[in-house]
Amino acid sequence: MSLNRTDLVSAIAGKSGLTKTDADAALSALQEVLVESLSAGEAVKVTGLLSVERVERAARTGRNPRTGEEISIPAGFGVKISAGSLLKKAVSTK
Template sequence: MNKTDLIDGMAENAGISKAAAKKALESLLIDIEGALQKGNRVSLVGFGSWSVSKRAAREGRNPQTGETIKIKAKNVVKFKAGSDLSDAIN
């Protein structure tokens, strides 16, 4: 499923126009991104939660040459599925 499919599904399920569904989805994504940029956790009870975790700098290897390289530290987004979502797919 891609963004267009999701917008179509939202419009059909909610009985709204595709334009309204697109605005709603984009607003949701902007709000989630903004919260994560601030370091906050975003939880949708039953569906899941997003959080930001710090990944430390480390050494890696170039698989072609075997040369040791330095990998910079960075923030990564983690998603943990909620119980309702887990139950729905199992």
């Protein structure tokens, strides 16, 4: 089972006392802050919950899975998400 955005908004509204509209606005604001911060190269850390950061990927040689031909993959950026202590504890106790 997984939560989709609608389920998550409902859960946030129920736990916080916010309306679903306000909870959805808060979730949208979090999304915007994450995107803007990562685009600027800034890490986002919520102590105990998670940290999200932009990481550099070096150029490398890969292989086309259909043809087996070697291809050149240029350098770029990726996103690294690390679970905080609260998340790690939550999944290790069940």
